[in-house]
Amino acid sequence: MTADELAALSERAAGIVAGGGGLKALAQALADAARGAVLVEDEQWRHLALAQSRGTGKVPASFAQWYKPEKSANGRVARATIEQGLHAVCAPLPSSGGDGEGPQGYVTLFSRTKPSALTAAAMRIVASAAGIELSRRGAGRPQARRAFWERYLAGEWSDHSSLKEDAGAAGLALPASFLGAVFDVEGALPATAR
Structure with missing residues (x-):
């Protein structure tokens, strides 16, 4: 990744956030720029979005088992070699309001080549943008x-x-009780009534 590609990714991420494009669009922007697969997970390592560029191949369902915050650079980006020829970089999403309660999720890039320093910067940009998207959803x-x-x-x-x-x-x-209801719409086709 070059400095110009990093700047283009920043502009694309800003456009996605401004337009309300969502986590999938942010993941795809990073996957295209870094030529890899991008996985976005919440604070409990549950899948939120996945995007891949061509030729990435199969990637793990989660980065949770490889994430070691104490091994990350400046507490921001963690790196791991998943298997021969598959590398990963993971950045935590900043917590909303900067209250220090921990990350509200994680963005992980899986790549067939070893990530560069500019790739780590790209991860931080997309993680910040994804944090804004999650904050809009109510954290x-x-x-x-x-x-x-x-x-x-x-x-x-x-x-x-x-x-x-x-x-x-x-x-x-939760209400004190639930009431189930079934409606039969006269004259409506079964597919339409659903």
Whole structure:
């Protein structure tokens, strides 16, 4: 990656953030610029977005097992060799408000070539832009809500108090009871009624 490519990536990331393009678009911008695969994960290492350039091949589902914050340069970018011929660089997303509660997620670049210093700078740019995108979403609240409802539908709770506690942590206020309803729309095709 050259200085001009880094500047072009910065401009593209700013355009994506300004236009509300989202995490997938930011990941694709970095994947194209660095010629690799980019994985965006939340603070609990859950998948948020994945983008790849051509020829990258298969990459791990998460960078969690290789992330060692104490081995990162200036606490910002961690590097690892995943396997022969596959290298990774991971940058934490800055926490919203700079309150120091830890990163709100991670951006990882998987590449077949060893990343340069400018690639690490590109990672920090995209991680910052992705942090803005997550802050716009409520600092990960939609993901927490989705995860809560998935666990709820799977029947993971047997204790009502822990259910209410977890709902509150996800930013949800549960009603005292639920009512299921089925509607039959007369004259509508089955596919349309769904």
